Amino acid sequence: MADPSSYRPKPGQIPDSPGVYRFRDEHRRVIYVGKAKSLRQRLASYFQDLANLHPRTRTMVTTAASVEWTVVSTEVEALQLEYSWIKEFDPRFNVKYRDDKSYPYLAVTLNEEFPRVQVMRGAKRKGVRYFGPYAHAWAIRETVDLMLRVFPVRTCSAGVFRNHVQKGRPCLLGYIGKCSAPCVGRVTPEEHRELAEEFCDFMAGRTGTYIRRLEKQMMAAAEEMEYERAARLRDDIEALKRALEKNAVVLADATDADLIALAEDELEAAVQIFHVRGGRVRGQRGWVTDKVENVDTAGLVEHALQQLYGEESGDAVPKEVLVPALPDDDSAVTQWLSGRRGSQVSLRVPQRGDKKALMETVQRNALQALGLHKTRRASDLTTRSRALEEIAEALGLDSAPLRIECFDISHLQGEDVVASMVVFEDGLARKSEYRRFQIKGFEGQDDVRSMHEVITRRFKRYLAEKDRTGEWIGADDAGSQAPEDDGRPRKFAYPPQLVVVDGGKPQVAAAQRALDELGIDDVAVCGLAKRLEEVWLPHDDDPVVLPRSSEGLYLLQRVRDTAHDFAIRYQRSKRTKRIRTSPLDAVPGLGDTRKQALIKHFGSVKRLRQATIEQICEVPGMGRKTAESVVVALAQAAPAAPAVNTATGEIMEENDGGSTT
Numbered sequence: 001m002a003d004p005s006s007y008r009p010k011p012g013q014i015p016d017s018p019g020v021y022r023f024r025d026e027h028r029r030v031i032y033v034g035k036a037k038s039l040r041q042r043l044a045s046y047f048q049d050l051a052n053l054h055p056r057t058r059t060m061v062t063t064a065a066s067v068e069w070t071v072v073s074t075e076v077e078a079l080q081l082e083y084s085w086i087k088e089f090d091p092r093f094n095v096k097y098r099d100d101k102s103y104p105y106l107a108v109t110l111n112e113e114f115p116r117v118q119v120m121r122g123a124k125r126k127g128v129r130y131f132g133p134y135a136h137a138w139a140i141r142e143t144v145d146l147m148l149r150v151f152p153v154r155t156c157s158a159g160v161f162r163n164h165v166q167k168g169r170p171c172l173l174g175y176i177g178k179c180s181a182p183c184v185g186r187v188t189p190e191e192h193r194e195l196a197e198e199f200c201d202f203m204a205g206r207t208g209t210y211i212r213r214l215e216k217q218m219m220a221a222a223e224e225m226e227y228e229r230a231a232r233l234r235d236d237i238e239a240l241k242r243a244l245e246k247n248a249v250v251l252a253d254a255t256d257a258d259l260i261a262l263a264e265d266e267l268e269a270a271v272q273i274f275h276v277r278g279g280r281v282r283g284q285r286g287w288v289t290d291k292v293e294n295v296d297t298a299g300l301v302e303h304a305l306q307q308l309y310g311e312e313s314g315d316a317v318p319k320e321v322l323v324p325a326l327p328d329d330d331s332a333v334t335q336w337l338s339g340r341r342g343s344q345v346s347l348r349v350p351q352r353g354d355k356k357a358l359m360e361t362v363q364r365n366a367l368q369a370l371g372l373h374k375t376r377r378a379s380d381l382t383t384r385s386r387a388l389e390e391i392a393e394a395l396g397l398d399s400a401p402l403r404i405e406c407f408d409i410s411h412l413q414g415e416d417v418v419a420s421m422v423v424f425e426d427g428l429a430r431k432s433e434y435r436r437f438q439i440k441g442f443e444g445q446d447d448v449r450s451m452h453e454v455i456t457r458r459f460k461r462y463l464a465e466k467d468r469t470g471e472w473i474g475a476d477d478a479g480s481q482a483p484e485d486d487g488r489p490r491k492f493a494y495p496p497q498l499v500v501v502d503g504g505k506p507q508v509a510a511a512q513r514a515l516d517e518l519g520i521d522d523v524a525v526c527g528l529a530k531r532l533e534e535v536w537l538p539h540d541d542d543p544v545v546l547p548r549s550s551e552g553l554y555l556l557q558r559v560r561d562t563a564h565d566f567a568i569r570y571q572r573s574k575r576t577k578r579i580r581t582s583p584l585d586a587v588p589g590l591g592d593t594r595k596q597a598l599i600k601h602f603g604s605v606k607r608l609r610q611a612t613i614e615q616i617c618e619v620p621g622m623g624r625k626t627a628e629s630v631v632v633a634l635a636q637a638a639p640a641a642p643a644v645n646t647a648t649g650e651i652m653e654e655n656d657g658g659s660t661t
Contacts (some may be wrong), residue, residue, distance in 0.1 A: 001064075004050070004064070005047070007066045007067060014039050014040040018037055018043070018073070018078050019069050019072055019078060020033065020070050020085065020092075021039060021067060021069040022070065023060065023066070024065060024066045025064055030071065030085070030089035030095060031060065031064060031091050031093050032060050032091050032562050033089065033094050035079060037633030039071070043069070046061050046067075048062075052061070056093070056291070056294050057294045058069075060293070062094075062620045076335050076339070079332055079333065081565075083306045086306070094294050095291065095300065101255050104119050104120070104133060104600045105132040106132050106140045106175040107120035107131075108129040108131075108196055108199060108200055109127070110483075111126065111128060112130065113189050114161070114183075114192050115154065115196035116153070117144055117153045117154070117155050117193070117196075118155060119137050131203045131276075131282060131283070139577070145198065146239045147202065148173070148178040149235065150202075150239060151195050151285070152178055153179070153199050155173065155181070155191070161183050164183040164184065164185045167185070170186070172185070192210075199211065201447040204467065205313070212269070214233050215235055217231050218233035221233060225232060231589070235466075235550060256277050256278065256318045256320065257278065257320035258273055258275055258308070258318050258320075258321050259276065259359055260273050260304055260305075260321065260322065260323050261365070261366045262297060262324055262326070262363075262366055263366035263516065264300065266381075267290065268288060268291060269288070269370075270288045270367075271288075272285075273304075273308065273362075274362050274365075275318075276318075279319075284365075286369050287307070287369065288373045288546060297324060298325045298326060298327050299328070301325055302328070302333060305321070305323075305327070309340050312340060314338050315339055317345060320348075322350050323357070324349065324363070325349065328350070334346075339590075345552075360497070378638070384555070386551050387550075387551035388402070389551040390546070391498070394535065395524060398498075399497070401497035402495070403423065403424070403497055404498045404500060404559055405421055405496040406422050406424075406431070406502065406563040406571055407419060407421050407455065407498050407501050407502065407563060408420050408498070408501075408563040409451060409503075410566040410570070411445055412575060416568050416574045417438075418438055418439065418574060419434055419436070419437040419439065419451075420437070421458060423438075424559050424562075427555060430561060436581070437454050437457065437458075439454070447503065449510070450508075451503065451511055452511070455499070457519065462495055470631040495522070498523070498524045498525075499511060499523055499524070499559060500525075500526055500563075501527060501528075502530040502554060502564055503527050503528075503529060504534070504536050507539055511527075511538075512523050512525045525537075526556075532545075536558065557633055583633055584630065584634075584637075587629045587630050588629065590626060593621075594621050594622065594626075597619055598616070598619055601618075603618045608630070609635075613627045613628055
């Protein structure tokens, strides 16, 4: 635990101006990012008597080993820089709202020649128009199914679309009128794009225009006694109305707004958002976060706004944002939101009327989400804490191993030998820090030797990072400056408290020997053998046997199995890549496109091997020099062994047309 006075800036060194500051730990990792109107006043508040600090703030300042700051011109710039750094460095002591699931959106791919309507999850893509999010994907599909009667936009995948282009006939939706069939040219690209844009306009809330237009067309068709067309238009109007009924009217003035509500206690906070477009609820989403920093409701609102709109622009930022409490610097936040939208945004707390009533509904949803989350997480948090305590007690560790790294070796009969490293922090997988290794020091199968190599390479990288960041500056070098570090997460930069290897006593001994050779004595090692699930420790002749019902054993098994699966996936990918190699891969400058052109032109590698340089030059894109390289590469490559029919013993000879006996 660090003493904040050891890195406190000197009096007068901190400027009295707006800015953003970063606290770093002993490994130069950024652990907290904050902004302030006055850097001097804000940072001074951290360097007071520890007894007067909030427990979370006290934990942060004692974990930190240094602080630095960047001066900006305005508070809006500070807000933007704070968001960028939180996203970039992922500080452990900052509040970060995380979705408990990936919400589905209704997406229209306007970036394609023939836009497609589909369900999308994950990160938003450029050139795609999104609506939602929705609670369930089936709700999107029901809405789309109703609207395709009026806006018959393409919904098929690229593969299906190409297939029907080749066939020259549309799919079932094209026959029943729920697709305009651009694949067979029933509509031009311009006409299909217009349909897609009308679909987007309707989903954006401009519904009255289309319904009134269809009603006029229906009346005109009835007057001209085109009763079948009038009936079809009537059904289209009913379909649109049913689609609208799925989103209840909540605000009579066709408001475009996002309503954000919070439910919180001392440890956690839940946020719920209702997306209202055209007076109707078009989407709902929510997050739950641990309150790892001392933050009030206004601060939570500001973090939520950053999370919601930090990557959005244009109409994705609504004209009005309703919140339970205004951020401390609401004018700067409003200016930032307006900049994201490109026009004025209103940020306020609803006081009366329909908007206040709807905010109360959102608040009830937030309270329910927090209660449900606590019910699910209570046992989980308790279980993980108990598991770490049991591991520490069983292995004789001074404290619970908050960071565990597990290593596993994988190969197939001594070929494609690889290793994996998975990381668990606080009992949860941290996938961004998983690593993969190729065994380079020797050929063949030797799990013990492979484990020694992997542990050595991993901790050599750690020691190199430690040396590079200046943590080993001695007394003679006390006046020198440590190399600059930007605080980004780096490979192998942070040591674990516990190394777990998949294996028994030999693998554990190899791992411990690797650490001893590097002079590392503050990292514990254990192994988990699969046969009896025994835990092996270095220098012990007998294993530690944890009870089958032990949460500590269950966590070790989960860590070990995760490393095993990760290693197998990597080994299989390498084997598949090796199997798919071709003699043409050795030809310099010959890319995939020209390889495919050669195989397509000659039909097989055997025919290509029999071709002359002049014949190869006839392939489009092939020059004489490349053709000569192809001939040399194929001549040097040994032909594959002939296949044998195991039933008859006959050799399967390949001829120009394929393989025959």
